[in-house]
Amino acid sequence: MADSEGASGRRRFLTWFLGTSAGALMAAIAYPVARFVSPPEVPEASTNQVEAGPTNDPELLEKGFKIVRFGADPVILVRVSETEYRAFAGTCTHLDCIVEFQKDKQRIWCNCHNGDYNLHGQVVAGPPPKPLEPFKVDLVFKGSGQPQTIVVSRA
Ligand code: FES
Numbered sequence: 001m002a003d004s005e006g007a008s009g010r011r012r013f014l015t016w017f018l019g020t021s022a023g024a025l026m027a028a029i030a031y032p033v034a035r036f037v038s039p040p041e042v043p044e045a046s047t048n049q050v051e052a053g054p055t056n057d058p059e060l061l062e063k064g065f066k067i068v069r070f071g072a073d074p075v076i077l078v079r080v081s082e083t084e085y086r087a088f089a090g091t092c093t094h095l096d097c098i099v100e101f102q103k104d105k106q107r108i109w110c111n112c113h114n115g116d117y118n119l120h121g122q123v124v125a126g127p128p129p130k131p132l133e134p135f136k137v138d139l140v141f142k143g144s145g146q147p148q149t150i151v152v153s154r155a
Contacts, residue, residue, distance in 0.1 A: 047071030048154050052087075054147035055139065065101030068152060074098055075135055075152055076108065080119060085139070087152045088121045088132035099132070108132065 052068045059066045065078045067090050074090030078101045088108065092099050097112035107124070108117040115126035122131045136155045139148040 050075075050152050052077050052137075052150040052152050054149055055082075055085075056147040057150075063101070064103035067098065070135070070152065076101060076132075077137070077150065077152060078108065078119065083139075085137045085150055086119060086121075087135035087137050088117075089135070092128055093123075093130045093132065094126070094128040 047070055050068060050070050052066070053060070057066065060077070060079045065076055068075045068077050068087070075087050076090040076099055077085060077087045079085055088099075090098055092110040092112065092115050094110065094113060094115050097110050099108050099110045099115075099117070101107075102109050106119060108119070108121070109115070110117075110126065110128065113127050115128040116124045117128070117132055118124050120131075121134050123129075134155045136153045138151045138153070140151050142149050
């Protein structure tokens with residue numbers, strides 16, 4: 001009789017032990033898979049303003065433009081003259097290629113399908129269906145002897 005109760009107790013323990021082990025194993029496998037398949041939503045930080053560097057930036061002086069990160073998006077900053085800068089969304093409105101500035105032709109150009117924009121972001125040639133989104137550019141004085149800082153913000 002005592003043997004039977006002992007065997008029954010061991011059986012219950014074994015059943016419980018295997019059941020919880022299998023459950024823990026399943027959870028250890030399922031949880032990472034579930035996290036991978038459905039990652040938590042991370043809110044995209046909204047950017048309204050970025051500093052694009054000093055006015056004497058060698059890249060700007062040499063090429064007449066540079067691509068600036070505006071949050072996750074590229075923005076093209078164009079040096080029109082010593083005191084005038086313009087900025088537009090850096091992706092072409094046709095198929096989202098990154099645009100560049102052609103200093104000699106004074107145009108914003110997309111080399112993917114030869115899209116052409118003027119210095120107001122308006123389409124002048126090629127397949128882009130709409131103008132580039134304009135951004136606001138301000139020059140900020142940081143102190144005497146310092147070059148001005150270019151600040152790009154949403155228009
Ligand atoms: S992606 Fe720019 S012209 Fe096609």
